[in-house]
């Protein structure tokens with residue numbers, strides 16, 4: 001293994017606390033603590049100054065408008081995400097730098113290198129292709145693509161012409177796709193004939209077609225990734241390669257209002273209906289650009305690998321826009337981490353000389369189980385910064401990542417954020433630290449938040465509470481839920497008022513002011529880093545005609561963090577069986593996709609209810625977690641609890 005400098009040191013006085021060395025401080029964009037104070041004193045001035053690093057066709061008239069529920073950034077300014085991702089670098093003479101490296105899953109297939117100039121051409125052609133299909137500024141475009149470069153091209157092309165994209169995770173079911181296309185009112189859908197997953201070609205076109213059925217979608221653009229044998233419906237379906245071949249490579253980026261809707265991304269709330277989170281152009285650009293730069297310490301020549309799927313917000317911001325606005329190389333891998341074996345990720349780091357790796361605790365835990373021999377086989381010395389996101393990371397996973405992957409030299413940046421926040425919000429900076437297992441850190445400079453009790457008072461050090469973010473709100477914070485601004489107000493601002501955004505995450509702070517995020521406090525689960533409402537799984541199961549009632553709660557899981565457990569009451573006359581269990585799982589698969597699959601299905605005669613008939617999920621949660629069930633005296637049917645204790649193997 002090549003010699004690599006140690007950049008992180010252990011705090012001699014505190015256990016498991018690490019600091020950047022002088023060497024790392026020298027390299028990092030930010031190494032001075034003072035930035036926090038300065039930014040906090042005037043967040044609007046801080047963000048405005050940072051915004052100057054991007055290209056604006058017209059500068060803003062006013063930096064921030066604090067209107068309740070309608071806060072805005074860079075009002076009157078005109079910019080474009082695609083211009084900032086591509087044209088800006090080409091104009092600076094960096095067009096020959098590599099923008100994307102794409103590694104296909106099959107090992108025998110060659111990796112693809114796409115320069116900024118080439119990506120620019122692809123994006124312009126596709127943007128013109130979309131225009132030729134009638135897509136105009138403001139029109140929503142659905143994207144249902146696997147991990148192929150065209151996913152980035154498609155998002156960039158939409159951004160270029162101001163057509164908000166709505167990306168749907170390619171493993172979501174046709175029904176999930178349909179709900180999202182419907183809600184967004186998309187007229188065009190971009191998909192692929194398929195992709196490779198664990199060596200198997202997966203047919204995506206059929207799922208896309210089914211999803212588009214009954215929606216406003218008029219045209220389906222199909223990228224050829226497999227053999228091109230997919231059946232195409234004349235008048236509706238068009239091959240991507242035919243479309244771009246006919247299109248001009250000339251397409252000026254549209255100057256868009258800073259507040260122009262750049263994309264919708266659907267995520268789970270506490271109800272069965274996912275919400276279309278709205279993001280802007282200007283504010284989103286600034287925070288995506290700056291957090292990517294400072295948190296991962298991006299410098300020219302860096303090869304940044306974010307392992308998320310493009311279907312999640314992490315993929316939007318840290319595969320596509322963040323790294324590209326910084327002019328570095330973004331690395332994309334098509335497939336599964338176990339193909340052909342559990343060394344694939346480390347083989348990739350070695351082969352492509354990855355400099356920053358950004359991944360999720362679930363994946364780390366899964367790889368730990370495969371043994372240390374896998375990473376030990378490869379040269380990982382090009383890595384400088386490691387990132388984690390999506391769920392609380394446990395100490396063991398953190399330490400393994402730090403020692404076995406980072407060689408005790410790389411800072412671990414634990415970034416807390418959400419689909420709603422668009423970009424990173426809470427984490428410590430590589431040149432400032434400290435890096436502490438399970439602790440995300442402080443708000444990014446210019447982002448002010450605190451841990452509050454339910455009455456809205458800041459909690460004391462070490463005391464549990466809820467994470468809230470204060471106005472002036474960070475530039476990339478969502479501006480609302482598409483078509484449902486009431487839900488937006490109620491969900492985020494009813495707890496602490498319009499000046500304090502409620503995150504739905506539990507947290508506590510340490511004596512240095514660092515936040516430790518403990519997880520969701522609402523009925524949203526985090527299954528292998530995928531956000532899912534218990535209500536979504538319930539409504540999926542309820543679609544099965546054998547089910548009369550159902551309650552879903554989450555339970556901790558060693559690898560996946562959390563998993564759903566379903567309590568199912570069958571209709572009269574139907575007896576539980578293995579066949580019914582399979583049928584129920586198939587229903588969830590059809591309605592949500594494999595991400596919604598309950599880990600356990602418990603057939604019950606009844607579930608605990610209040611006298612008004614409301615299911616007491618709190619009690620079910622205690623039962624599956626082997627925790628005290630608490631007071632049962634207010635229940636309508638306390639006797640069910642004993643029956644369920646047996647069914648779940650409750651030890652008490």
Ligand code: WT7
Nearest residue numbers: 389390391392414415416417418419517520531
């Ligand atoms: C929820 C948001 C943000 C991109 C991926 C997830 C949890 C996120 C962390 C972290 C502890 C985290 C929170 C949050 N979460 N990052 N570093 N430590 N928890 O986006 O699907 O919108 O989920 O993920 O519970 O609310 P998302």
